[in-house]
Each structure stands twice: as structure tokens, then as C-alpha cells.
Amino acid sequence: xxxxxxxxxxxxxxxxxxxxxxxxxxxxxxxxxxxxxxxxxxxxxxxxxxxxxxxxxxxxxxxxxxxxxxxxxxxxxxxxxxxxxxxxxxxxxxxxxxxxxxxxxxxxxxxxxxxxxxxxxxxxxxxxxxxxxxxxxxxxxxxxxxxxxxxxxxxxxxxxxxxxxxxxxxxxxxxxxxxxxxxxxxxxxxxxxxxxxxxxxxxxxxxxxxxxxxxxxxxxxxxxxxxxxxxxxxxxxxxxxxxxxxxxxxxxxxxxxxxxxxxxxxxxxxxxxxxxxxxxxxxxxxxxxxxxxxxxxxxxxxxxxxxxxxxxxxxxxxxxxxxxxxxxxxxxxxxxxxxxxxxxxxxxxxxxxxxxxxxxxxxxxx
Numbered sequence: 001x002x003x004x005x006x007x008x009x010x011x012x013x014x015x016x017x018x019x020x021x022x023x024x025x026x027x028x029x030x031x032x033x034x035x036x037x038x039x040x041x042x043x044x045x046x047x048x049x050x051x052x053x054x055x056x057x058x059x060x061x062x063x064x065x066x067x068x069x070x071x072x073x074x075x076x077x078x079x080x081x082x083x084x085x086x087x088x089x090x091x092x093x094x095x096x097x098x099x100x101x102x103x104x105x106x107x108x109x110x111x112x113x114x115x116x117x118x119x120x121x122x123x124x125x126x127x128x129x130x131x132x133x134x135x136x137x138x139x140x141x142x143x144x145x146x147x148x149x150x151x152x153x154x155x156x157x158x159x160x161x162x163x164x165x166x167x168x169x170x171x172x173x174x175x176x177x178x179x180x181x182x183x184x185x186x187x188x189x190x191x192x193x194x195x196x197x198x199x200x201x202x203x204x205x206x207x208x209x210x211x212x213x214x215x216x217x218x219x220x221x222x223x224x225x226x227x228x229x230x231x232x233x234x235x236x237x238x239x240x241x242x243x244x245x246x247x248x249x250x251x252x253x254x255x256x257x258x259x260x261x262x263x264x265x266x267x268x269x270x271x272x273x274x275x276x277x278x279x280x281x282x283x284x285x286x287x288x289x290x291x292x293x294x295x296x297x298x299x300x301x302x303x304x305x306x307x308x309x310x311x312x313x314x315x316x317x318x319x320x321x322x323x324x325x326x327x328x329x330x331x332x333x334x335x336x337x338x339x340x341x342x343x344x345x346x347x348x349x350x351x352x353x354x355x356x357x358x359x360x361x362x363x364x365x366x
Contacts, residue, residue, distance in 0.1 A: 002030075002031060002032060002033045003032050003033070003086045003087065003359055003360070003363045004032075004033045004035075004084070004086045004087075005032055005033065005035070005085060005086070005087050005088075005089060005359065006034075006085035006087070006088050006106075007021065007025075007034065007035070007089050007090075008036075008076075008088060008089070008095045008098075009021065009036070009037075009038055009039070009090065009091055009092055009095050010039050010094045010095060011039070011040050011041070011042055012036070012038060012046050012048050012051060013043045013046055013047070014045040014046070014047055016113070016282040017092065017111075017113050018047050019282055020111075020113075020170070020351070021091065022051060022054075023171075023172055023348035023351060023352060024348075024351065024352045024355055025352075026054060026348070026352070027349050027351075027352035027353070028352060028356065032356065032359065034056050034057070035056065035083055036056055036058045037058075037059050037060070037080075037083075038058075039061050039072065039076075039095065039098070040060070040062065040063055040064065041060065041064075059079060061076065061079065072098060076099070076102055076103060077103060080099075080103050080106070086107070086363055087106065087107045087109060087359055087362055087363065088103065088106045088107070088109070089108075089109040089110070089111070090109075093132065093135070093136045093139075096110050096136065096140065097135070097136070100139050100142050101139075107144060107145065107362045107363075107365075108143055108144050109144075109147060109359075109362070110143050110145070110147065111147050111148075111149055112140060112147065112149065112153055112154075112157060112279075113149045113153070114279050115156040115157065115279075116132070116133035116136045117130075117133045118276075118277040119209070119277055120136070121133065122208060122209045122277060123207075123209070137160050137162070140157065140162050140164075141160070141161050141162055145165075145362065146162055146163070146164040147164055147165050147166070147167050147355075147358065148164035148167070149166075149168065149279045149280050150169065150279055150280035150301050150304055151304055152279075152301045152304050153166070153279055153280075153301075154166040155300075165358070167351060167354045167358070168280055168345075168346065169280040169281075169285065169346070169351060170347050170348035170349070170351030170352070171282065171285035171286055171288070171346055171348055172289070172348045173289045173342055173343050173348070173349075175262055176265065176286045176289035176342075177262075177266075177290065177291075178339055179266045179291075183266065184267060184269075187264075187266045188267045190263070191263060191264060193267055197228045197229060198224060198227070198228040198229070198269040198270065198331075199229050199230075199231055199267060199268040199270075200219060200224060200230050200268065200269065200270045200271070200272050200295075201230075201232075201264060201265060201268040201271055201272070201287070202231070202233070202234075202272050202273060203232075203233045203261060203264075203265075203273075203286075204234045204273070204275070204283055205235070206232070206234055206235055206237065206238040206239045206242060207236045207237060207238060208238065208276075209275065209276050209277055210274070210276075211274040211275060212234075212236075212238055212242050212274070213238060213241050213242055213245050214319070214323060215232070215272055215273075215274045215323070216242045216245045216246055216252060217245050217320045217323075218272075218274070218315075218319075218320045218321075218322075218323025218324045219252070219272070219323075219327065220245070220252075221320060222323070222324040222325070222328050223324075223328040224270075224328060225251055228251070229253065230251060231252075231264065231267075231268065232252070232253065233255050233256070233257070233258055233261060233264055234256070234257060235254075235257055239254065242254070265286060269292065270292055270294070270295060270330045271283075271287035271292045271294045271312075272294070272296075272323070272327065273294070273295075273296050273297060273302070274297045274317070274318070274323060275296075275297055275299060275302070276297070276299065276317055276318070277299065278299060278301040278302070279301060280301050280304065280305070281301060281305075284302065285305070285342060285346050288338040288341055288342040289338075289342035289343070290338075290339075291335065291336075291338050291339045293311060293312045293313075293330050293335070293337075293338055294306075294311060294312035294313075295313050295314075295315070295323065295326045295330055296312060296314050297315060297316075297317045297323075298314045298315060298316055298317055299317060305346070308341040308346070309337045309338075309340065309341040310337050311337045311338045311341050312330065312338070313327075313329050313330055314326065
């Protein structure tokens with residue numbers, strides 16, 4: 001008998017958590033029936049069309065933030081009762097809070113994708129972010145089956161009384177693949193990138209938590225800046241500050257947001273991230289699956305990835321000189337190791353299978 005799953009999220013906006021949900025569903029076996037319920041209308045950067053290709057049932061409550069507080073609980077209960085799932089799976093503060101407060105009678109899984117006390121104050125400021133972190137943490141304490149997207153997050157929330165099972169994020173190793181040197185040159189020509197010298201790529205919002213200024217300054221001070229190039233995918237409030245930090249404008253490319261990240265990774269030689277906080281970063285796993293050695297800040301989620309093999313170097317968080325030195329040593333890394341780590345330890349198929357086993361165990365206990 002099929003197990004009916006209901007996934008409740010705020011929206012399907014383009015983001016790392018939405019990507020992980022897609023990978024989970026894409027690899028779901030036929031013993032499960034899945035439906036997605038979103039709380040709000042889809043934004044312009046929605047991934048809904050991609051989910052529809054999976055032939056997954058979809059429904060939205062279409063609530064604004066104000067309506068969500070007034071009539072959201074009733075609509076949510078009605079939608080859940082109509083589908084009557086065997087298991088509910090949520091992610092995000094809104095979905096976690098509403099389902100915990102107003103829905104009962106169903107096993108409830110949640111995926112914790114960040115450490116709230118790091119992420120929310122950095123994103124929303126101390127005044128708003130800290131109360132959000134306290135609220136979300138208190139909600140997570142009440143949840144029956146919390147799952148963390150990394151071992152790091154599981155360890156971080158444990159002192160708060162949250163016993164989360166770690167299921168590491170995964171990467172689509174069929175969409176993100178290495179290419180031959182000649183194909184790399186072709187990608188560069190297609191994307192209008194230099195065809196001479198190594199390319200170091202960084203992917204993510206140009207925000208304080210990602211620390212792109214350190215990336216730019218570190219590259220400028222590294223030996224790779226002599227004949228190499230830095231390509232940044234993404235945008236954000238720190239763009240101007242990044243531009244002012246450039247020493248040689250011919251060596252740094254701001255490409256903004258793109259919908260062909262895989263092609264840019266295939267055009268590159270190395271990947272760099274100076275992030276101050278992560279769950280288990282999609283961008284790093286995508287780089288590894290594309291065969292790139294990585295240069296990463298020494299935060300615990302990055303160390304969690306680096307533990308699987310000799311796939312890159314690390315530097316002290318916020319250290320420009322440390323990043324410069326680490327970039328310079330990337331050229332000595334073994335080129336086959338990154339892809340092997342992605343396929344053997346960090347694949348989306350593995351991640352989905354682990355969730356499916358969790359669902360089976362919960363369904364048996366009901």
C-alpha cells in the first residue's frame with residue numbers, strides 16, 4: 001500500500017532548500033504518493049514548472065503574510081484533512097510553525113536547513129533575527145521527527161534540546177558533471193569568458209554571510225591572479241564593495257544571477273567560498289560534482305565536506321591572506337577526487353533514499 005506524503009513549504013522560490021526538495025522528489029520510489037502544499041503565491045523566481053514535470057500533485061493556499069495569520073490556520077487544516085496524508089514533511093520557519101501549532105494527528109518530519117542563531121540575525125539583523133531564531137528553535141523542540149541537512153547542523157541544535165537525525169544534502173550528479181579540457185574551452189567561448197589561464201568561480205548572493213569581499217581581495221593577492229580570472233555568479237548589496245576591492249578589473253567578472261550554473265562550473269578550474277555560515281552548501285557540492293577542487297573557509301559544514309577526500313584547501317574564516325595562500329595551493333590537488341566524493345558520498349540519490357527509509361519507518365510505527 002502506497003505511503004501518502006504531504007510536503008508543506010512557504011513557496012517554491014529558487015533556493016537551496018527548494019533544490020533539495022526537488023532532488024528528494026525526483027528520486028522518490030513508486031511506493032510513495034507525494035503532494036506539495038505551498039502557503040503563499042509563487043514568486044517570479046518560482047521553480048514550480050520544474051516540479052510539475054515530476055508529475056507531483058500541487059496545491060497552494062495563496063496566502064499573503066497578513067492573511068496567513070488571520071485565515072491561514074483554518075485553510076491549512078482543511079487542506080491537510082482533505083488529503084489525509086500518512087506523513088507531513090515541512091521545511092522553513094513558516095511551515096514548521098503553522099503545522100506545529102494548528103495541525104495534529106499526522107507524523108511530522110521537518111528538515112532543519114540552517115542554524116537559526118547564526119542565519120537569522122545575519123539575514124534580518126539582531127532586532128528581528130534573534131526573536132525569529134528563538135521562536136523557530138522552540139517550535140523545532142516540539143516537532144516529532146526533526147532531520148538536519150548536515151551533521152554540523154544536527155550537532156549545533158542538540159544543545160537546544162533538539163535531537164535531529166542527520167541526512168546530508170545531496171547534489172544531482174547527472175546535471176553537474178566534469179567535461180574534457182576541450183569542452184571547457186568551448187564553454188568559455190560560449191559564455192564569453194577568457195580562454196587563457198585558470199578560472200576560479202564563486203557562486204552565491206553577494207551578502208555579508210557569504211563574504212564575497214574576502215573572495216575578491218584574496219584572489220587579488222593570490223598567485224592565481226597573475227594569469228587567472230575570478231568569476232562571481234550572483235548579486236546582492238555587497239556588489240559595489242566587491243567592485244571597489246578589485247585591483248585589476250580585467251581579472252574579475254561579475255555575471256549576476258544566471259540559469260546555467262552548470263555551464264559556468266564546466267568552464268572553470270577551481271571553486272572558492274568564504275561563507276561564514278552554511279547548512280551543507282549546494283554550491284560546493286555542485287562544484288565537486290563538476291570535478292572542481294575547492295577552496296573553502298574553515299566553517300564546520302565545509303569541513304564536513306572536506307572530510308571525504310583530498311578535494312581542496314581551507315583557510316581561516318575572514319582571512320584575506322589565508323584565502324590567497326589556499327588558492328595558490330589548489331593547483332596541487334588531484335583532479336579526480338572531487339567527482340568521486342560527490343558521487344560516493346553526496347549524491348541526491350543517496351539523500352532521497354535516506355529520507356525514504358525514514359518515511360517507511362514512521363509509516364510502520366503509525
